[in-house]
Amino acid sequence: MPALLKDPDTRRPLGVIMADADTVALERMMRGIRLKDGSLAAIMDDKRKLIYASHALSASAQSQLAADNRLVKEKNESYSVVAETVSRSNWRIVVLFPESIIKKELQRIYGVGFLFAGFGLVIALLLYFAVSHWMVKPCKQMIQVMKRIQRGHLDTLYPVRGGDEMAQLGSSLNTMILHLRELIDREFRAALGRRNAEFRALQSQIQPHFLYNTLNGFIGLNRSGQSRLLERAILSLSGMLRYTLEQNDEVQLKEEFDFIAKYGELQRMRFAHKMELDIALDPEAERIPVPKLLIQPIVENAIIHGIEPCGRPCRLTIRARLRRSAGDAGAVLDIRISDNGTGYDPDKAMAGVGISNVRERLRYAYEDAVLRIESATQEGTTVTISIPLKEVNVIEAAHCR
Numbered sequence: 001m002p003a004l005l006k007d008p009d010t011r012r013p014l015g016v017i018m019a020d021a022d023t024v025a026l027e028r029m030m031r032g033i034r035l036k037d038g039s040l041a042a043i044m045d046d047k048r049k050l051i052y053a054s055h056a057l058s059a060s061a062q063s064q065l066a067a068d069n070r071l072v073k074e075k076n077e078s079y080s081v082v083a084e085t086v087s088r089s090n091w092r093i094v095v096l097f098p099e100s101i102i103k104k105e106l107q108r109i110y111g112v113g114f115l116f117a118g119f120g121l122v123i124a125l126l127l128y129f130a131v132s133h134w135m136v137k138p139c140k141q142m143i144q145v146m147k148r149i150q151r152g153h154l155d156t157l158y159p160v161r162g163g164d165e166m167a168q169l170g171s172s173l174n175t176m177i178l179h180l181r182e183l184i185d186r187e188f189r190a191a192l193g194r195r196n197a198e199f200r201a202l203q204s205q206i207q208p209h210f211l212y213n214t215l216n217g218f219i220g221l222n223r224s225g226q227s228r229l230l231e232r233a234i235l236s237l238s239g240m241l242r243y244t245l246e247q248n249d250e251v252q253l254k255e256e257f258d259f260i261a262k263y264g265e266l267q268r269m270r271f272a273h274k275m276e277l278d279i280a281l282d283p284e285a286e287r288i289p290v291p292k293l294l295i296q297p298i299v300e301n302a303i304i305h306g307i308e309p310c311g312r313p314c315r316l317t318i319r320a321r322l323r324r325s326a327g328d329a330g331a332v333l334d335i336r337i338s339d340n341g342t343g344y345d346p347d348k349a350m351a352g353v354g355i356s357n358v359r360e361r362l363r364y365a366y367e368d369a370v371l372r373i374e375s376a377t378q379e380g381t382t383v384t385i386s387i388p389l390k391e392v393n394v395i396e397a398a399h400c401r
Contacts, residue, residue: 037101040079046090065094072096138166142173154181214266221269229269236266244293253320253333254286260295260318267303275307275314282321288333288392291365297358298337298383306341306381314341314380322389331389340380346373358385366391 007014035041035054042053048066050057057065064072065081072079079096086093141158148156157177158170214237221230243259257279264277299318307314319336355373362369368388375381 035095038077038098039101040096042094042096044092044094048092051091061096135166138170142170145173145177149177149180154184217267226269233266233269236262240266246292249292250289251292252286253288253290254281256290256292256295257281257318257320259293260299263296263299264316264318271303271307273313275303275316278315278317280319284322285320285333288389290333290387290392291361294358294361294385295335295337298355298385301355302337302339302341302381302383306339306343308341310341314339323386333385333387333389333392335385335387336382337384338380338382343375343377343380345377346375355383362387 006012040053040055040057042057042065043051044065045051048068050062050065058074061072061074061079068083070081072081078099080099080102081094081096083092083094085091145156145158154177157174160167160170160174218230218233218237221233240259240262243255261277261279264279268275268277295318299316302316307316316339317337319334321334323332323334325332355371359371362371362385366387368391370384370386372384372386373381374384
């Protein structure tokens with residue numbers, strides 16, 4: 001490295017001193033800088049002239065370094081520059097990193113980052129599914145239990161496993177179901193007791209009403225001097241009272257029709273040839289259980305309000321048969337009471353005690369039973385009771401218990 005010598009007094013140039021630095025010493029200085037993958041190191045003096053380079057640098061690269069550029073561009077490569085100035089000598093130590101190597105390192109870092117991100121995502125998904133399985137599955141099971149309870153399956157309970165929060169929630173659900181089952185059972189028994197009490201009260205209303213009208217008929221026989229008919233009527237009434245006083249709320253339809261036959265004969269004694277009685281029972285319907293004295297009030301209404309006021313002979317027809325209906329309705333029991341007496345206008349007349357009583361008893365006994373009345377003035381009246389047989393079976397099973 002050349003240096004100009006000057007006279008101290010006159011400042012005239014005296015000569016040039018050439019100093020040659022030992023590259024071995026410089027290499028020792030640069031050992032602390034670990035270079036790899038094509039990186040370069042260089043030392044520049046205070047004039048920004050190249051003193052040492054680990055590899056040969058082109059003139060263009062040296063000029064860019066002298067200009068303190070942060071990026072040195074060569075024909076085949078570009079370098080990022082990291083420089084540090086030595087304060088004592090003002091020399092500059094420069095390290096050049098190839099851009100291609102930096103990009104590779106960044107790609108590697110990105111790859112590792114994406115790998116960790118993917119691994120973290122997989123772990124997060126596994127944790128999500130594990131937690132979901134732990135929480136969602138018990139919730140779905142509880143919802144299924146609630147739906148079964150809603151459909152009336154009160155014997156359904158949630159299977160409790162473990163002692164975590166979901167198990168405690170399931171235990172609370174089971175406790176609620178047990179309390180609900182107990183409450184429904186208690187309310188059902190109370191409602192059934194009230195219904196039976198009201199049913200018996202309605203049934204008890206029939207007997208005084210029936211006796212009142214029958215005794216009025218006896219008075220008529222007595223006044224007309226028909227003692228033999230009166231005696232036969234009293235014997236028939238004795239058998240009918242035995243039937244009404246039996247301690248059962250339901251009877252087979254055949255027993256009810258036998259009772260109606262006796263009652264009809266009793267009324268025929270009173271009206272003589274003015275009333276004709278026609279009773280027919282389908283053999284398939286004989287053993288079907290029905291509420292006791294269900295038909296008698298309607299027959300009594302037909303005689304008192306339809307046949308008795310009529311000035312001509314009348315016919316009273318009582319029929320019962322099983323009707324097979326299409327679809328899910330199944331078989332239906334039809335009981336039909338009709339007369340060709342005076343009739344009435346259903347829109348103007350009020351329902352009597354007997355009809356109202358029968359409607360109430362049907363409402364308590366069967367959910368879907370129907371009572372229809374068709375009447376016309378001077379043409380007669382027809383009353384039809386339709387009872388789905390599936391409800392008769394339910395009532396019969398409850399009665400047997």
